Amino acid sequence: MDQNIPTQARVVIVGGGVMGVGLAYHLGHEGWGADTVLLEKAELTSGSTWHAAGQITHSTSSFGLGKCVDYNIGLYSGVLEAETGQPVTWHGCGSFRLAYTEDEMDWLRHTLSVGRSLGFNIELVGPEKVAQLHPFYNLDGVLGALHTPDDGHVDPTNVTMAMAAGARQKGVKIIRQCRAKNITQLPSGEWKVESDKGTITCEHVVNAGGTYARQMGEWSGLQLPMTSMTHHYFVTEPVPEFESLETELPVIRDDKKVSGYIRMEQKRGLIGIYEKENPNSVWHDECPWDYENWLFDADYDRVMPYLEESLNRMPIFAELGIQREVHGAISHPPDGNPLIGPAPGVSNYWCCCGTQIGIGWGPGLTRELARWMVHGAADISMRDYDPRRFGSYATKDWQVVKAEEDYCLRHEIPFPHFNRLAGRPIKPSPLHGLLNSKGAVHEEVYGFERPRFFAKDIAQEDHYSFNRNPVDDMVAAEVKAVRDSVGIMDVTAFTKVLVEGPDAFALLDRLTANRMPQKVGSITLTHMLNRAGRIELETTIVRMADDQFYLVCAAFFEQRLLDHLAQQRTTEDVTITALSAIWSALSLNGPKARTVLADCTDADLSNAGFRWLTAQQIIVASHEIWAFRMSYAGELGWEFHMPATACLDVYTALWDAGVAHGIADYGSFAMNAMRMEKGFKGAGELTNEVTLAEADVLRFARTDKDYLGRDKALNTDLPWVCAYLEIEPDGIADGQGGEAVLHNGTVVGSTASVAYGPTVGKILAFAYVKPEAAIPDTVLEVIIQGSSRAARVLAEAAYDPKSLKPRGEAE
Numbered sequence: 001m002d003q004n005i006p007t008q009a010r011v012v013i014v015g016g017g018v019m020g021v022g023l024a025y026h027l028g029h030e031g032w033g034a035d036t037v038l039l040e041k042a043e044l045t046s047g048s049t050w051h052a053a054g055q056i057t058h059s060t061s062s063f064g065l066g067k068c069v070d071y072n073i074g075l076y077s078g079v080l081e082a083e084t085g086q087p088v089t090w091h092g093c094g095s096f097r098l099a100y101t102e103d104e105m106d107w108l109r110h111t112l113s114v115g116r117s118l119g120f121n122i123e124l125v126g127p128e129k130v131a132q133l134h135p136f137y138n139l140d141g142v143l144g145a146l147h148t149p150d151d152g153h154v155d156p157t158n159v160t161m162a163m164a165a166g167a168r169q170k171g172v173k174i175i176r177q178c179r180a181k182n183i184t185q186l187p188s189g190e191w192k193v194e195s196d197k198g199t200i201t202c203e204h205v206v207n208a209g210g211t212y213a214r215q216m217g218e219w220s221g222l223q224l225p226m227t228s229m230t231h232h233y234f235v236t237e238p239v240p241e242f243e244s245l246e247t248e249l250p251v252i253r254d255d256k257k258v259s260g261y262i263r264m265e266q267k268r269g270l271i272g273i274y275e276k277e278n279p280n281s282v283w284h285d286e287c288p289w290d291y292e293n294w295l296f297d298a299d300y301d302r303v304m305p306y307l308e309e310s311l312n313r314m315p316i317f318a319e320l321g322i323q324r325e326v327h328g329a330i331s332h333p334p335d336g337n338p339l340i341g342p343a344p345g346v347s348n349y350w351c352c353c354g355t356q357i358g359i360g361w362g363p364g365l366t367r368e369l370a371r372w373m374v375h376g377a378a379d380i381s382m383r384d385y386d387p388r389r390f391g392s393y394a395t396k397d398w399q400v401v402k403a404e405e406d407y408c409l410r411h412e413i414p415f416p417h418f419n420r421l422a423g424r425p426i427k428p429s430p431l432h433g434l435l436n437s438k439g440a441v442h443e444e445v446y447g448f449e450r451p452r453f454f455a456k457d458i459a460q461e462d463h464y465s466f467n468r469n470p471v472d473d474m475v476a477a478e479v480k481a482v483r484d485s486v487g488i489m490d491v492t493a494f495t496k497v498l499v500e501g502p503d504a505f506a507l508l509d510r511l512t513a514n515r516m517p518q519k520v521g522s523i524t525l526t527h528m529l530n531r532a533g534r535i536e537l538e539t540t541i542v543r544m545a546d547d548q549f550y551l552v553c554a555a556f557f558e559q560r561l562l563d564h565l566a567q568q569r570t571t572e573d574v575t576i577t578a579l580s581a582i583w584s585a586l587s588l589n590g591p592k593a594r595t596v597l598a599d600c601t602d603a604d605l606s607n608a609g610f611r612w613l614t615a616q617q618i619i620v621a622s623h624e625i626w627a628f629r630m631s632y633a634g635e636l637g638w639e640f641h642m643p644a645t646a647c648l649d650v651y652t653a654l655w656d657a658g659v660a661h662g663i664a665d666y667g668s669f670a671m672n673a674m675r676m677e678k679g680f681k682g683a684g685e686l687t688n689e690v691t692l693a694e695a696d697v698l699r700f701a702r703t704d705k706d707y708l709g710r711d712k713a714l715n716t717d718l719p720w721v722c723a724y725l726e727i728e729p730d731g732i733a734d735g736q737g738g739e740a741v742l743h744n745g746t747v748v749g750s751t752a753s754v755a756y757g758p759t760v761g762k763i764l765a766f767a768y769v770k771p772e773a774a775i776p777d778t779v780l781e782v783i784i785q786g787s788s789r790a791a792r793v794l795a796e797a798a799y800d801p802k803s804l805k806p807r808g809e810a811e
Contacts, residue, residue, distance in 0.1 A: 005195065009173075010204060013036065017047045017160065017358065021163045021164050022362045024038045025363075026367045032374055034171035036173070038167070041289070046292045047291070048331070049157070056076070056359060057069065059095070061107070061738065066118045068361055069360060084166045085165070087162070091154065092152040097253040097255070100143060104255070105143055110738075113740050117738065117750035120148065125146075130142065133250055138314070151250075183220050206352050211228045211291065222344070226333045228283045229330055230280045234271045234324070234325055235268050236268050236321070240316075242268075252313075254313060256411075259275060260306065273306045273310070282329055294329070295327055296328070331354045331355060333354040334402030340387070341385060342563065347563075352369055377532035378689075381689050389556050391446055401422050402420070402423050406420075415464035424442075429493070435451055445556060446495075453471055453478065453668075454664075475673060478670035485662040485664070486661055486662070487664050490585075492644070495553045496579040497576065498550055499551060502574075503571075503572035503574050504548065505549070511565070521542075523613045530688065534687075534688050536560065538554075539561065582644055592658070597638060600621065601619055603619070614628075621646070633675070634678035634803070634806060636805055676764040681722065684737060685753060694718050698714070718771050722766055725741075730787070734754060734755065735765065739751045741769050741773070743773045749773065751766070753766045778793045780793065
């Protein structure tokens with residue numbers, strides 16, 4: 001029963017679809033139910049939720065998302081109905097994902113390994129198994145299929161209503177027919193939510209507005225990137241062949257031929273299609289406020305090739321009519337991943353929107369959001385879903401271009417490192433044109449264009465595969481150039497933030513686990529934690545002056561870093577300035593790096609004159625720039641940070657000086673291979689899931705200072721720990737991350753990052769495993785592309801374990 005609107009609440013959720021109701025349900029379970037209010041402008045589920053097809057599958061190559069869907073299936077298949085007494089209408093029919101090509105088979109083999117690491121009931125089968133369980137499907141050309149027997153589908157309205165019942169049982173107030181009209185932040189930091197039934201002041205506000213979420217964000221001055229795309233599914237007339245079936249047929253996911261899914265809907269057929277060209281985006285400015293249980297007329301011209309192929313694949317549908325056409329709008333962010341987490345630039349405004357697969361992903365993700373809100377951290381990595389992964393470059397026009405691209409890729413093979421090219425470049429560095437002319441293949445990171453690798457004598461394009469391919473040879477050549485001579489890389493994409501003022505040291509000192517740089521020109525690598533004691537981000541801090549500190553971290557952490565600094569600041573007198581858009585950076589590495597740099601500057605570059613892990617201002621190409629003696633490649637090297645206007649001149653000077661020494665450009669793929677050879681942990685390992693102890697980086701944490709999250713961070717009662725592995729190569733496939741790790745035949749964890757180390761001739765990986773499996777020299781197995789590989793836990797870096805090279809002691 002709805003209740004009168006209160007004037008105060010801890011949390012107000014705006015939006016009553018599966019996402020908003022799912023969050024209300026999970027906030028109730030985390031202890032905040034009695035002070036949570038949900039507002040819905042019409043009836044629950046009347047937006048995108050009600051017309052969802054409702055499938056859910058364990059077939060996912062994402063480790064974190066896999067945890068979510070497994071939780072969701074357990075919730076739908078018994079837990080929710082038992083808890084609330086509300087019917088859910090779960091159909092546990094299982095599903096198949098079909099493969100027609102070897103690339104698709106490789107995708108399924110990788111997904112199988114991820115599923116094994118998560119303990120899923122999952123197997124790779126041949127066409128005969130599909131025919132046994134689904135005798136009506138035309139399997140011409142099918143090589144195999146991923147069988148996930150615990151999958152199924154569910155009634156979207158019933159699920160949402162059951163979670164609403166569970167939320168109410170925990171004290172959540174759900175108020176229907178109550179349209180929010182404005183959301184503003186008060187000087188106190190609280191949020192004011194104005195509606196047509198009154199105004200609520202709250203500590204936390206949640207945007208679960210579905211197709212309204214973007215325009216709702218604009219009320220608060222926020223840019224939340226997403227676009228409404230329309231999707232079809234069709235329900236046939238009753239199928240005579242279904243009448244005598246005793247069990248429901250499995251759902252078929254046919255990405256190549258149908259570009260969608262086919263399943264039973266009672267005794268009818270259901271066909272869902274994601275066309276791969278001419279996608280339809282709507283409501284570029286705003287969704288109409290009278291949108292309620294709204295469907296568009298079917299556009300058969302758009303989907304006809306796939307609809308015709310679906311009838312070829314299911315011949316028993318061919319003579320039947322279409323009884324129901326469902327053509328509804330669904331939110332698509334630019335990269336296809338939902339917006340789950342804090343909105344950028346403000347405090348306690350949470351996004352729970354942009355979800356294109358709400359039934360399949362929603363409850364698991366809203367559980368993680370509830371944990372994040374209540375406890376300060378989610379229990380899975382939220383990097384792919386954090387709304388702060390986009391910046392101001394994500395304009396409305398760009399959002400539409402990227403959402404349409406994402407829609408067309410919905411049923412394509414998710415190749416590793418797939419390079420989405422639409423709407424680019426949007427933030428090119430000063431070297432972008434020059435590096436393109438030299439064969440650079442760029443990737444987009446936080447809007448920036450960063451070189452991945454340099455294609456020499458072939459077309460400038462990625463070669464997508466789950467296996468080794470010509471790109472690996474290019475990367476190996478770049479690594480060899482750096483290891484043997486000298487390499488240069490455009491690292492402009494790094495986040496660059498200046499923190500200065502009388503209290504700059506004090507603020508940073510209480511937010512960082514390591515000892516702050518004490519002297520001007522000193523450099524510290526450190527981590528910032530959240531209140532749950534887990535890793536918020538890793539950053540390098542350079543002390544440029546007594547009261548001036550320069551922070552460098554991965555590009556996609558820029559807004560997270562800015563928000564963390566701003567929200568943790570209390571009375572400190574500091575100024576925080578983002579320099580990423582106006583400063584550039586270069587990295588010079590290799591045994592000849594000192595010789596090359598010496599030809600470009602009068603600075604003393606000797607070990608005594610320019611010590612390792614120190615910074616100086618030097619003159620290169622008539623520009624005063626900052627030089628940091630540090631190396632992510634694990635070689636003698638420097639990073640140069642400078643105004644963007646100096647970058648091309650500095651690059652040209654270094655390149656010209658390096659020609660005689662065999663200088664080479666290198667990109668992020670080579671950088672990643674070298675950091676793995678050096679055993680340097682990166683963003684794949686240092687996530688909000690783990691503490692410093694679990695990540696095995698306690699050497700960067702002080703015990704003699706207090707800092708945010710300290711006590712929880714130092715807890716050594718560990719459920720898992722990050723181990724560094726060498727894995728037997730087979731010359732075919734190296735792995736992608738997420739693969740199952742076994743010890744004596746039992747799954748003990750999964751890989752986080754995997755790369756081939758061309759210098760050492762081995763596959764190297766970081767893996768989160770049970771502590772007893774992380775002991776050096778322990779023999780393990782890793783399942784890569786369906787085959788078991790021998791692995792061993794390493795005690796030290798595979799390359800230059802004593803770090804003599806970056807110290808300049810091995811020249």
